[in-house]
Amino acid sequence: MIPVEITIPDLSRRKSKRSSVDIETGMQTNGFGKMACRVADLSTDGARLMSYSVLPVDTVIVLNLPILGPVQAQIIWSKEFEAGCQFKTPLQQGELDVVLRKYGLPTMI
Numbered sequence: 001m002i003p004v005e006i007t008i009p010d011l012s013r014r015k016s017k018r019s020s021v022d023i024e025t026g027m028q029t030n031g032f033g034k035m036a037c038r039v040a041d042l043s044t045d046g047a048r049l050m051s052y053s054v055l056p057v058d059t060v061i062v063l064n065l066p067i068l069g070p071v072q073a074q075i076i077w078s079k080e081f082e083a084g085c086q087f088k089t090p091l092q093q094g095e096l097d098v099v100l101r102k103y104g105l106p107t108m109i
Helices: 093-102
Strands: 019-029 033-042 046-051 060-065 069-079 082-087
Touching: 019 093, 033 060, 033 093, 046 069
Parallel strands: none
Antiparallel strands: 019 033, 019 060, 033 046, 046 082, 060 069, 069 082
């Protein structure tokens, strides 16, 4: 028998680790105006959102994050009432940690 080494590639396309959260907030888009949404997970590079409207890919939004305020982002994937957005300017790790602490969640080390 010939020994074989198998390497399994990391298929995750995420740039940074995400934290599961449940944050009720709001966002604004040019096409839809202001709307309520929930942030389901959050990282320095983006967030997964739950909304009451379908958000088309490439839509630019302004997401209101607690403590940090408005953050500009672009929808990079969308499926029914769930969407992933990438922040135009990534959050600093310290900024993300402040938001996570507010909700009693562990911060990234």
